[in-house]
Amino acid sequence: MPGFEKAKLMTFPRYVLIGHDVVEQTGDLVERLGWGRRALIVSDERTKAIAGDSAARALAGAGFHADFAIISGASMASVEQVKEQAFRSRADFLIGAGGGSVIDVTKLSAYELDRPFISMPTSAAHDGIASGRASIKENQGNVSKAAKPPDAIVADTALILKAPYRMLASGCGDIMANLVAVKDWELAHKLKGEEFSTFAASLSVNSAELVIEDRDRIRPESEDAVWTVVKSLISSGVAMSIAGDSRPASGSEHMFSHMLDRLAPGKAMHGEQCGVGSIMMMKLHGGDWRLIKETLEHVKAPVTAKQLNIPEKTLIEALVGAHKIRPDRYTVLGEKGLTKERARELAVETGVL
Ligand SMILES: [Zn+2]
DSSP, X not given: OTTOOOOOOOOOOSEEEEEXXXXXXXXXHHHHHTOOSEEEEEEOHHHIIIIIHHHHHHHHHTTOEEEEEEOOSSBHHHXXXXXXXXXXXXXXXXXXXXXXXXXXXXXXXXXXXXXXXEEEESOXXXXXXXXXXXXXXXXXXXXXXXXXXXXXXXXXXXXXXXXXXXXXXXXXXXXXXXXXXXHHHHHHHHHHOOOOOHHHHXXXXXXXXXXXXXXXXXXXXXXXXXXXXXXXXXXXXHHHHHHTSSGGGOSHHHHHHHHHHHHSTTSSOHHHHHHHHHHHHHHHHXXXXXXXXXXXXXXXXXXXXXXXXXXXXXXXXXXXXXXXXXXXXXOTTTTTOOOHHHHHHHHHHTTOO
């Protein structure tokens, strides 16, 4: 049939090992993957004790050699440090055992070194644990860099349960963003002819709907809650792998969050900001914003500017400037964004202010 020229390369994790005490199975997993015998485990001081040491023990038990790279923060200096240590210890593969920063640094290092890596999260605060992009701090703030999705994920629910519950609730906010992101994507497809993947979009929406359905199970001190949220964060990552970029899980609500990062860095967590952004952007779309708000309230994630620790003026400013974050990505904010009046109205109508 003439005329069909579509071609696409999709990259997925090969194994996803999730559940109670699965870190202990790391050696068997790497044995199956056949990557070689030498590992470099990337951690920070804290996550080395939580996950890194257990991973090293599991690897040693299966006859692997493991070295450590202890980093602090998601900077290019950390990436250089990991690359150098990987080179020196002749590492065949990398393991990022830690939170978002550790996994981002490992992801980018592995990509630049062209080595496989395992994502071993110690918290479930956002979908970076399974995505192909790395958020790295540079002078002006965080920059999202192209890397690759993890080759394998080891998500130990017993271990993630030890992280503060606030992080899991934040993860729910990052998942609610999918509902808005897909609506933004549909809009860009309709108005700008942007390529759209129904498969990626359905998987992304489905991940969010599962969290909404299971919201009664998401509460502090529940390993079952960790299971539900982590599963959903991983399928968000897979949706992004299908799309080949972050479109299915990042739209206007993420732009609002990134603008807040610039205006009020460190006030709230990424997923918390995305959750509040999702409430407001869903209202702009004319969708069911109340359902998002109720879900976030139910899992004890922030739903107001006050709970985010953001002053009214900053919140309005973030809404007004959000569209400038990524002008190439068309969203419900349009090319001109919101006026100050409309932004305030939106925040008041949704109870954010
Ligand atoms: Zn996110």
